[in-house]
Amino acid sequence: MSQSNLLKAASEGTAGLDAVYSSIEQYWNETTNFSFNAKAPIVRLHEPSFGPEEIMEAVKCMLQTKVTMGxxxxxxxxxxxxxxxxxxxxxxxxxxxxxxxxxxxxxxxxxxxxxxxxxxxxxxxxxxxxxxxxxxxxxxxxxxxxxxxxxxxxxxxxxxxxxxxxxxxxxxxxxxxxxxxxxxxxxxxxxxxxxxxxxxxxxxxxxxxxxxxxxxxxxxxxxxxxxxxxxxxxxxxxxxxxxxxxxxxxxxxxxxxxxxxxxxxxxxxxxxxxxxxxxxxxxxxxxxxxxxxxxxxxxxxPKLKGFIETRRDNAHYWLNEFAEFRDLMTFQDTTEGATHSWFGFSTTLSSKAPFSVNEIRGHLEAAGIETRPIICGNIAAHPAMKLYPHRVSGDLKYSSAVMKNGFSFGNHHFVCPEARSHISRNFKEFMKKFS
Ligand SMILES: Cc1ncc(COP(=O)(O)O)c(C=O)c1O
Incomplete structure (x- = not known):
């Protein structure tokens, strides 16, 4: 639908907005695809959780010129x-x-x-x-x-x-x-x-x-x-x-x-x-x-519950799949009495690991699996901290180890069973070299 037709449709009231929605949905379906493709596998750290519905709500605000906080x-x-x-x-x-x-x-x-x-x-x-x-x-x-x-x-x-x-x-x-x-x-x-x-x-x-x-x-x-x-x-x-x-x-x-x-x-x-x-x-x-x-x-x-269920399922799957490597790396334990919402999935290599974090990250990245450090690592080690008064208590040895030897990969609602087994397969393939 051309821009002038979109505006015409919008000015025609509810029926017009339905037409706007249909065209956004059609465009979205034709141009976006975040599903896992086994032939060209890629698992990004993030994918969008919004789609035509959210875009339409935003468009409606703009068409009604209600844009600033209200x-x-x-x-x-x-x-x-x-x-x-x-x-x-x-x-x-x-x-x-x-x-x-x-x-x-x-x-x-x-x-x-x-x-x-x-x-x-x-x-x-x-x-x-x-x-x-x-x-x-x-x-x-x-x-x-x-x-x-x-x-x-x-x-x-x-x-x-x-x-x-x-x-x-x-x-x-x-x-x-x-x-x-x-x-x-x-x-x-x-x-x-x-x-x-x-x-x-x-x-x-x-x-x-x-x-x-x-x-x-x-x-x-x-x-x-x-x-x-x-x-x-x-x-x-x-x-x-x-x-x-x-x-x-x-x-x-x-x-x-x-x-x-x-x-x-x-x-x-x-x-x-x-x-x-x-x-x-x-x-x-x-x-x-x-x-x-x-x-x-x-x-x-209203979509949050479903998004979190996928994240939890994935995390439990990987914890189970990687349990055999627990002497070489640690995985995050859920706090007692808590339910975890698994923003990401991370691991930190122990000093016994016969490989570096860059080696395992490199292997995963080569298989299309994006990785990153865990949050900021140790914030006290970042250059900005030198500019301002602060106090460090203790040796921060665990945060430093996470910074040096930790990494995470994506665990979002688009990580489907095929994507998570792609990660697992490649992880295990890397680990096989050291068994
Ligand atoms: C613990 C924590 N605090 C604050 C922020 C900042 O949030 P935002 O990116 O919305 O500014 C983040 C972002 O990931 C975060 O992980």
């Missing part, structure tokens, strides 16, 4: 938060922005007992860059600690050891969808009066003792980036049960104004005489998502 975003926030048992959700333009908002809210002077410049926040070495950067951006001092090599998550004993007089918070990462040991971490935070921030940007859908990740601390964050469990292309959300923090997140998300708070009138009573649309009560960023992203989120969320 009702779709608001209703998606409610939908998302209630789906996982959080009281409030504030959507924004990325998981990194969700982390920035979470940290900015907890270090803002209007927050009770807020984090002051120079206060320390304990983080795992195996984290994403923008787990740690918001701490630095908000003038806090990251304290980097090691992981438990079995789960790949922050080791609660290392948290306890790292606590000093300036320590005020812990920011955790459930690595690749594996919940952290929340009983131990919540207990430490209570005993030492520490705030807890959960960067769950790669663990959507995971639970610990029946409770969703992201609901154990002051604020939790999630990502809707293209490669994540569900996508709004780019996008993220901060979740909290605290009404004041929810309002503050909304103020900080957009310019420092009050429009998106639950009760904007409250501020007008406090500061009479201002135009209600333009009263700036705090500093702010512009981290808003678009209405298109909110609309896409509505279509994606």
């Amino acid at each position: 009702e779709k975003v608001k209703s998606f926030e409610h939908l998302y938060a209630s789906h996982f048992g959080h009281k409030y959700g504030v959507m924004n333009n990325s998981g990194s922005s969700a982390n920035l908002l979470a940290v900015a809210a907890l270090s803002n002077p209007v927050t009770r007992d807020y984090l002051r410049p120079g206060d320390e926040v304990i983080v795992p070495a195996l984290a994403w860059s923008t787990t740690v950067w918001p701490l630095i951006q908000c003038n806090l001092t990251p304290v980097v600690v090691d992981i438990d090599p079995k789960t790949l998550n922050i080791d609660p004993n290392e948290i306890e050891k790292a606590i000093g007089p300036k320590t005020r918070a812990v920011m955790i990462v459930p690595v690749y969808g594996n919940p952290c040991d929340m009983d131990a971490i919540v207990d430490i935070c209570k005993r030492h009066n520490l705030l807890l921030i959960e960067d769950c940007c790669e663990s959507m859908g995971a639970t610990y003792k029946g409770k969703s990740v992201g609901s154990f601390g002051s604020v939790g964050t999630f990502s809707f980036y293209y490669s994540h469990h569900i996508t709004t292309l780019e996008g993220g959300i901060t979740v909290t049960d605290d009404s004041d923090i929810d309002d503050l997140l909304r103020i900080l998300r957009a310019h420092g104004w009050t429009r998106e708070t639950k009760d904007p009138q409250k501020y007008l009573k406090q500061y009479p005489g201002f135009d209600p649309r333009f009263v700036f009560v705090n500093v702010g960023y512009n981290l808003r998502p678009t209405e298109l992203q909110g609309a896409m989120g509505h279509v994606q969320l």
Whole structure:
């Protein structure tokens, strides 16, 4: 359908939109194919989880010129938060922005007992860059600690050891969808009066003792980036049960104004005489998502359960297939009491392995299987950290080993049984050389 016909169809109302949808679907079906092709095998790290339905919702927003943050975003926030048992959700333009908002809210002077410049926040070495950067951006001092090599998550004993007089918070990462040991971490935070921030940007859908990740601390964050469990292309959300923090997140998300708070009138009573649309009560960023992203989120969320089931099935299949290699490499153990949402599938070679990580990665890559390092490896080893004050607690030996000897390959909803056995076959073929 030509562009002018598309617009004509759209202007003809619902019937026109049906025609637009048919043509998007037809175009999609004719031009895209993400299924595994045994004759030219390729297993990418990511494939899109959206299709014609999501595109159509985005197109509708544009055709109706409802493009900036509005009702779709608001209703998606409610939908998302209630789906996982959080009281409030504030959507924004990325998981990194969700982390920035979470940290900015907890270090803002209007927050009770807020984090002051120079206060320390304990983080795992195996984290994403923008787990740690918001701490630095908000003038806090990251304290980097090691992981438990079995789960790949922050080791609660290392948290306890790292606590000093300036320590005020812990920011955790459930690595690749594996919940952290929340009983131990919540207990430490209570005993030492520490705030807890959960960067769950790669663990959507995971639970610990029946409770969703992201609901154990002051604020939790999630990502809707293209490669994540569900996508709004780019996008993220901060979740909290605290009404004041929810309002503050909304103020900080957009310019420092009050429009998106639950009760904007409250501020007008406090500061009479201002135009209600333009009263700036705090500093702010512009981290808003678009209405298109909110609309896409509505279509994606109901698909999450199925996407995670495929990821879980695949992970269990590989754990079983590769069990015989456990003396040469380790695979991520699911935390006790948790359900894992398997963002990716990773392994770390032990010192006994008679081959290098580059050799096995090279073999898999040659068979069309894309690989990558596990998150950032050891964040403390990256050049940016040298520029800013931080503290390293302990020797970070396990995070360094993951950085040196670990890798992962794709485990998404397009990894079908043929694709996963292609990975398994090639993995075993490589390992045969050393048996
Ligand atoms: C643990 C963690 N935090 C934060 C992010 C950043 O999310 P985004 O890419 O949406 O900014 C990621 C991205 O993969 C992540 O894995």
